[in-house]
Amino acid sequence: MTKSIALLLAVVAAGAASPALAQMQFEPGEMLARADADGDGRITRAENRAAREQTFARIDRNGDGMITSQDLPGRRSGERLQKLIASLDADGDGRASRKEFVEGRTVAFDRADANHDGAVDRDELASFREAAAQLRSR
Template sequence: MNQTAAQQLVFAMLDADGDGIVSREEYLARTTNVARAMGLDQDDPAVVTARTLGERAWESMDADGDGRLAFDQYAAWAGAEAFDTVCAPVLGALFDLADTDHDGALGLAEFTALRTALNNPAANAEAAFTALDADGDGRVGRDDYIASIRAHVTGDGSPMGSALYSAARAERLPA
């Protein structure tokens, strides 16, 4: 899958209401949704950290400051550098919210709760977990999780990314 197609799939997942625009509220709701799914209070220090990183990421993406992100803006911003400096810390913080036993890895239930809170269908999350759990130990490590998403959004290919952002979102892709 090329980088544009991969970005379209991610954008469609970020666009929770399917209107072709990712709003500030949609993007920032990701932390609230994960915290709620994991039973965490909004004032939990890990939730505050994830929210702060999410706000920084939004400010980086929304270059014109209008609170709305169209696909062309997202595509111009997204790439390896943005992922490494902005996205990876946010994704890591969200992963940490789902890591209920704080061991640096997620089991299937934690992974599915995380990804469904981030607007992926449960079936996609389970398929992605299976694709990422290469050794079959029933656990997905933080570094492997982030590396797999990076590979997807930069167009390098990722079985986990392909499963997460599959055809279930294809009808909502930006034109």
């Protein structure tokens, strides 16, 4: 698998060390599944974006509109959080803004949307979850 999926899985591991992330069950396949706001079995880009907005609000614990290491102080996940921030930080300021997080790369969604139709259906989600589980087991 790619480094992008590996980074997402690193964030999953960070969830185990952080109450804020653990509360979200920060697993890419689960996050996608929860993004299906209308319950029709298809996750659209709009639903994914709305879910990213909600996730940002949960991670940004101090409410300053930025994700920084201060949002998860004193946690073992610091290095992983810094990698996540760096992957999202389009302007290079060392922080991930709401815009960078919400409108940034949608690695999990793009990987799961195997037929590139702009939506992730049940079969695509199942395949994505299986691939992510195999990567985690390595």
